Amino acid sequence: MTESSQRTAVRIRPADEAPAGPALRVVHESDGIDLAAAERAAGQFLTALGISTASESLRGTPGRMARAYAELFSPRPFDLTTFPNDEGYDELVLARRIPVRSVCEHHLLPFVGTAHVGHLPGGRILGLSKLARVVEYFSCRPQVQERLTKQVADWLQTHLEPKGVGVVIEAEHSCMTLRGVQATGSSTMTSTLLGLLRTDARSRSEFLALTGTGTAS
Secondary structure, eight states, X not given: OOGGGOEEEEEEOOGGGOOSSOEEEEEEEOSOOOHHHHHHXXXXXXXXXXXXXXXXXXXXXXXXXHHHHHHHTOOOOEEEEEEEOTXXXXXXXXXXXXXXXXXXXXXXXXXXXXXXXXXXXXXXXXXXXXXXXXXXXXXXXXXXXXXXXXXXXXXXXXXXXXXXXXXXXXXXXXXXXXXTTOXXXXXXXXXXXXXXXXXXXXXXXXXXXXXXXXXXX
């Protein structure tokens, strides 16, 4: 599955389906999933590595592999619901420790961790659960952590139009801990700051301090 087959579709819901605030239906579009072909390929892959699937315990493994990766690469659709910022709230909104699980595109091994996602509201505020939904949406595909961090921040900046966006992700990559250098316990941290969270020193320091990732000078 290539990056070109991983597309984001944002659709305006029909008026008779819309909740209290304007909502965008966010769905994942791909070139389709062929589970039968994936199962055959998984069986051939294991056989090529010298692993027989003839035993009772391994007979169903190719199918389980196919279904597992299909699930890992299929984010759930959601509604990006926003509401008028009637009170003019202009301080930081931060969701901390959002679970992240994705798959390294170089080795197709998992990486897991947490994301901190914050924004300075503009004219509208976002349903809080949607920050986690956006993280999940971009995590469910072959990824690199740097791109994932930037995709979440850029997408929120584009569709929410806040005064600032900040995303910090810390994750442990099994391609580092289980193979190669085998750096058990190591983690990787990435960040993207946009708008006032990048240009305003006070806002940037507050965001980094609240995420527990340090302060900016």
